[in-house]
Amino acid sequence: MRPTLLLLCWLGPLMALAQNPYSNVPRYDQVPGYRNAPNYRRPDLRERPVPRSVVIKLNPFMLLGVDGAGYGGVEVPVGVQGAIQAEFGYGAFRSLMTFDSEAYTQKENWRGRLQYRWYNPQGGASDLPWYWAVEGTYKQVNALHHQTLGRDCLGGNCAYFQLVDQLAARYVVGAYGKVGKIIPLNRSDGTYRFLLDIYGGIGINYAWVVRRPLGFTLNSQYPVADYLFTPFPRPFTVNDRFDQANEQARALPDLQLGLTVGYKLNN
Numbered sequence: 001m002r003p004t005l006l007l008l009c010w011l012g013p014l015m016a017l018a019q020n021p022y023s024n025v026p027r028y029d030q031v032p033g034y035r036n037a038p039n040y041r042r043p044d045l046r047e048r049p050v051p052r053s054v055v056i057k058l059n060p061f062m063l064l065g066v067d068g069a070g071y072g073g074v075e076v077p078v079g080v081q082g083a084i085q086a087e088f089g090y091g092a093f094r095s096l097m098t099f100d101s102e103a104y105t106q107k108e109n110w111r112g113r114l115q116y117r118w119y120n121p122q123g124g125a126s127d128l129p130w131y132w133a134v135e136g137t138y139k140q141v142n143a144l145h146h147q148t149l150g151r152d153c154l155g156g157n158c159a160y161f162q163l164v165d166q167l168a169a170r171y172v173v174g175a176y177g178k179v180g181k182i183i184p185l186n187r188s189d190g191t192y193r194f195l196l197d198i199y200g201g202i203g204i205n206y207a208w209v210v211r212r213p214l215g216f217t218l219n220s221q222y223p224v225a226d227y228l229f230t231p232f233p234r235p236f237t238v239n240d241r242f243d244q245a246n247e248q249a250r251a252l253p254d255l256q257l258g259l260t261v262g263y264k265l266n267n
Contacts, residue, residue: 052077055195057262062089067109067141075262081121085133087113104143104168111139115178133178135201141170145211167212174254176203185261195262206251 055075062071069091077083092108117133145166150158178201185194 054265055262056265057085057087057197057260059087059089059258059260061258063091067091067111067139069109069111071111073113073260078116081119083117083119083131085113085115085117087115103146105146107141107143109139109141111137113137117178117180130179130181133180133199133201135176135178135203137172137174137176137203137205139172141172143168168209169212170207170209172205172207174203174205176201176254176256178256193264195264197260197262199259200257201255203254203256204251205254 054077057073057075059071059073062069069089071087071089073085073087075083075085089111090108113135115133115135117131119129119131145168147164147166149162149164150160151162152159178199180197180199183196183198184192185196186192
């Protein structure tokens with residue numbers, strides 16, 4: 001009798017498990033209203049913190065660069081995924097480079113960037129959007145170079161010396177490929193107003209230096225009897241930013257990392 005009871009105790013649960021416990025529960029496609037349920041799609045660009053409007057931007061770290069400059073720009077959306085960004089800057093600060101000395105004064109620099117970017121169309125509403133971009137850059141650095149000109153020189157001796165000035169201008173043009181990410185800083189009135197744009201990129205720069213004598217007494221063809229103690233370099237040459245070693249210019253790779261702070265004007 002006892003073995004029979006033990007057998008029933010084991011077989012009872014097994015037989016219960018063999019039956020479908022959900023046999024009376026309808027399938028998901030048999031639920032009333034299933035066909036009419038809304039289909040939630042993945043949010044697109046306009047539902048995420050992507051600046052699909054005009055954005056005013058500032059780049060604070062440009063003040064601390066090699067050629068410090070106040071720098072700002074504007075981003076304008078193009079289509080659903082694209083945007084055009086233009087940036088401009090000007091600075092008349094002392095450079096962090098070692099070439100700055102009493103020989104160079106009145107230094108100033110002008111710069112600009114023009115960028116086209118594509119925002120990633122995929123991602124959830126809480127995802128931080130990112131983008132690819134192609135960019136062209138331009139920079140011009142002007143400085144006044146003070147030099148000594150020996151007059152009527154013969155056999156290493158000069159009759160007298162004259163202080164002369166030259167305008168040294170360094171031009172840089174470049175092309176870059178970049179990737180960046182947009183981080184919203186706050187949210188007010190249901191929209192993101194302040195945006196942080198973090199980016200990085202690689203590219204190539206081409207730089208050259210041009211010198212122009214100042215004053216009607218000087219020109220690029222100095223008399224044979226005159227000697228410029230800081231040798232007059234050939235055009236389109238660059239070495240220590242203002243071409244003191246007469247080295248031919250060449251294209252150089254460049255790496256850029258930075259961020260901008262933007263304000264979104266409208267929804």
